[in-house]
Amino acid sequence: MAFYNNKKEKPPEVETTVWACTTNDCTGWMRENFTFEKEPRCPFCNSEMVREVKTLPQIS
């Protein structure tokens, strides 16, 4: 159960496929929808990235 602060409506959250950096101390990731390469490299440290599912606010 999510707790909502009633002051503001939050956008719905959806499971989103992202590319996540494989470097442990790097938090780089990007939405798969916004990525055009088949196997992108991390924009921060240039490491390989792996697909991962995150729950993120929906973008309309």
Ligand SMILES: [Zn+2]
């Ligand atoms: Zn990285």
